[in-house]
Amino acid sequence: MDSISTVDELEELIGLPLDRVRRKVRSSLSDFDRQWLAASPFCVISTTDAQGHVDASPKGDPAGFIQVLDDHTIAIPERPGNKLAFGFRNILENPNVGILSVVPGRTDTLRINGTARIVRDADFFELMVVKGHRPRAAVVVSVEEVFTHCGKAFMRSGLWQPETWNPGDLPSIAKLAQAYTQPETPLADLEDYYGPSYAERMYRE
Numbered sequence: 458m459d460s461i462s463t464v465d466e467l468e469e470l471i472g473l474p475l476d477r478v479r480r481k482v483r484s485s486l487s488d489f490d491r492q493w494l495a496a497s498p499f500c501v502i503s504t505t506d507a508q509g510h511v512d513a514s515p516k517g518d519p520a521g522f523i524q525v526l527d528d529h530t531i532a533i534p535e536r537p538g539n540k541l542a543f544g545f546r547n548i549l550e551n552p553n554v555g556i557l558s559v560v561p562g563r564t565d566t567l568r569i570n571g572t573a574r575i576v577r578d579a580d581f582f583e584l585m586v587v588k589g590h591r592p593r594a595a596v597v598v599s600v601e602e603v604f605t606h607c608g609k610a611f612m613r614s615g616l617w618q619p620e621t622w623n624p625g626d627l628p629s630i631a632k633l634a635q636a637y638t639q640p641e642t643p644l645a646d647l648e649d650y651y652g653p654s655y656a657e658r659m660y661r662e
Contacts, residue, residue, distance in 0.1 A: 482604045485528040490603055493567045494531070495521045496560050502533065502596065503555040504547035504573075512543040523558065524581050529600050531569065532576070534585040534592035536660060545594075548573050554598060557606075562617050564608025571601040590660040 461467050486494075498520040503513045516522075516533055524532045533556075535545075548554065552572040559566055576595050585592050615621040628636075631647035639647065 482602055484601065484603075486525060486531070486600060486603055490567060491525050493560065493605075494523045494525055494558060497521075497523060497558045497567070498561070500533070500556050500558040502544055503557075504544045505551050505553065506547040507550040510547070512547055514544040518585075518587055522585065522587075524584055526581060526597070531598050531600065532579075532581060532585075533596045533598070534582075535594040535596065536590075536592060544596075545575055548575055548596065554596070556598065564611035564617070566606045566608075566611075567603070568606050569598065569600055569603045571598045573598045588660050 461470065499515065499517040500523060501513050501515050503511065505511050516535075518534060518536070522534060524534075526532055552574065554571060554573045556569040556571075557566055558569065573596050576597050577593075579595065579597075582591050582595065585595065611617065629648065629651070631644060631651045634647050634651070635642060635644055
């Protein structure tokens with residue numbers, strides 16, 4: 458493989474951004490950014506530990522779940538999960554995070570970079586209650602960079618085009634669980650566990 462090892466080689470290959478592209482990177486949230494976050498039900502948080510090990514964790518809730526505390530601060534609720542907490546562990550070692558916020562049907566995305574801390578309670582937790590459940594914690598991010606990312610990746614992938622979707626071509630989550638974590642559990646039991654009742658348990662411990 459012909460690898461790139463220097464910044465000069467990289468810039469020779471891809472070129473340099475136009476001034477108008479550089480100008481899109483801001484240090485605080487605009488009114489348009491607030492509107493976007495109010496419409497977004499999903500994001501991915503990327504973190505890195507002190508050794509450079511990376512984690513990218515999806516987060517989702519009803520649209521507007523990312524709370525804007527002020528022009529420089531957002532908060533993302535944490536819901537019950539698998540308790541591996543890779544992202545949280547990383548934040549404790551290295552607070553730098555990157556966030557990709559998505560709105561269904563939109564090909565552009567909102568990207569936020571900054572530093573994070575884990576908060577176990579705050580007044581704004583009342584705004585994060587879903588189906589009667591308060592979050593167990595929240596990631597509070599001090600915004601350092603925010604910008605809109607163009608839609609080329611979503612357009613190339615056809616992500617929002619239903620005619621390209623083939624979810625049935627892949628093994629079910631129950632089959633994956635049996636293969637990787639619960640080989641002793643009958644598949645029928647796992648299919649039942651990940652069936653309709655699974656959604657009903659999402660906010661419970």
